[in-house]
Amino acid sequence: MTTVPYLCPNCKTNRTRFNLIEQAPSSVKLDPTTGEIVETYTEGELSPFHLPYSGPHMKVQCGACGLIEDEKTFIKHAEFNKH
Template structure:
């Protein structure tokens, strides 16, 4: 289902946005060099002390002012300020 967006920052843009799909990649780094020691393919493979990513899968960027935020913020702003 499509939703209307309104930028919560500039409060005028309703048409130009960048949709950012986030694809988290869990890795373990070497503390001295920063190189990847281990790359995890699923949450089941994570070490006991490695918390899986639980953030937003999609972010929205206003193409007018550049602010980035969760999609729900842009949707709610549009719902509260109809045309």
């Protein structure tokens, strides 16, 4: 977590109550018929046609209105609305 202020871009009032959601992706190959996991990949051993996860490590949920967004969205909104 970055130690900077947050502000919810949706309700525009919450600066104090948030849920921090750490993302831990798992790379898997599924059986197309059953949906069962047939193979689990480690980070360095993905198949040539499997792209590695490139999303954010952290998501933030507003504790007042429930909006879930990337952490940078809450940070940028706080930077532009300091009052």
